[in-house]
Amino acid sequence: MRGSGLGRRLLASGGGSRPGAPWGAALPAPRRGFAATAPVKSYDMRRVEITPLEQRKLTFDTHALVRELEVHGFGKEQAETIVSALTTLSNVSLDTVYKDMVTQAQQEITLQQIMAHLDSIRKDMVILEKSEFANLRAENEKMKIELDQVKQQLMNETSKIRADNKLDINLERSRVTDMFTDQEKNLMEATTEFHKKDSSTNSAIAEISNKIDSQIASLKTLMESNKLETIRYLAASVFTCLAIALGFYRFWK
Template structure:
């Protein structure tokens, strides 16, 4: 399958006219050999190229018999582009290292034998030399790509020494930083310890002050309560003494009043008895006077009872008035 079968709408005028292609210095095959075309397409930053298509039938081996075919369409040569290589990777202390100049490098295969083999398989001498030249160019480009990531043993030792020097410098910096950091941490630790001691001392002072104030307040309150209790006991004792005193006075007054009442009652009884005897004597001489005597006696008893009750009420009222005043 060629370019025309894949892209019929893109067939070039030379291809429609049935012309062949020539392999020159750019890699094109001439009409006398009936070669295939080369397609190039841009992909990203570089391009991929199919340098040589199938010529005639497919080759079962690298140098099998080649059967010529009718000449194919001549493709217009595209502008030549240099082979693009990948960008070199960034590494530690990157520097360009010249391994071997391209003109001094040895070819990795026998170019003369390859040219003769290509001539044996139907290629012209110029075509075979062009193919071999292209292969050498590709080999050199591949070696250049590989050499970009390679260094010599001497350069490797130099780089290793540089890395070790950098590591020693970093180690020294780390030691200095560690010492300075430890010194700073030690100073900060001492400062924090002093501050903590000050705070602890301040807290202890405040605690002692609060305890002293609390003890003083408790002692003052206890003294006040004790004084109040003593005062109340004293007042209670005074009240009890006064009560007993007034009770004794009241009892003496009651006894005195009772004695007076008893004396008055006795005198009244004596008076009543004398009156009774006088009345009996008077009525003894008069028969009708017995009834009057009886009535008089009843009236005397009633008046004496009323008098006793009145005396008792009066004495009790006087006693209550005196107690109320006390």
């Protein structure tokens, strides 16, 4: 019985196996430690039982065709040669057709093998998905633990840095406070010293002013006495001149 050629093409491709792999070779080992079912053998190549040449029936009557050719003017040998060539061409065509044909039993066997192989692949995919999901969940848990550890380390480092900064700020504040206290003390000492010097300066200025005033008063007194002496001297001089003038006047008179 003729088939669609699907079974033969599947047999030729090895049921979807890897190119170049030998027939009956086991599947490659699963990666990453995933579980897999037992390896399934590839399909075996089965030869199609083609009808022998002597048992085949031609689709036309060779004797009638020879007689028909003789009627149309061909010789007997020519007609037999033409019919023989047509028979050979028909056999070659049948061989070509039979190569792409498969029996119903062989097609059913191949289909069952394909379905079994697909079931095995489906089971492997389910197991692979479960294993992959378990591995992903384990990796997620591991990453979560690592993230928690990193978070805790960051919190510890942040607390340590905050404490160090707070201590540095307090130390700097104490240093600035001490510096301000020292500067204020120095300012008070400078102010006291300035007041002392100002008091001594004021007392010295007052003493000098008193001395100047006393000297001015003595100078005024001396000037007054000198003035009186000068007036007396002038008066005596005037009287002397008058006396001399009167003497000369009397002498000449």
